[in-house]
Amino acid sequence: MDDRRQHSRRSTELQLEVFDLHSQQHLGRVVDLSADGFMLFSNHRQNVDSLLECRLVTEQPIDGIGEIKLGADCLWSRPSADGKHAWSGFHIIDLAEDQAAALEILLKHL
Structure with a gap:
């Protein structure tokens, strides 16, 4: 698979x-x-090319951050091995400056 990410993804143990x-x-x-x-790991497949x-939302606020609002485009979606869940990849396409700053804070905790 061709990886076009500009920033590496970080696994999270945070409940987001x-x-x-x-x-x-x-x-x-x-x-x-x-x-x-x-x-995203979910109970149903997301529609590819759908905009969200x-x-x-964090389980517990981190440095005062409890949630981040953003717009995202679903690039791919596939069923999980168990057939009951799905994996989907999203590209963030809309993020206000204050929300981008909040995301950077969260990323520092991963």
């Missing part, structure tokens, strides 16, 4: 849950994260 910004629907859990994107406005 992803929610749709508008419906508040739980979309899944972040498995790895970078300044450019994230991989979402919130990454």
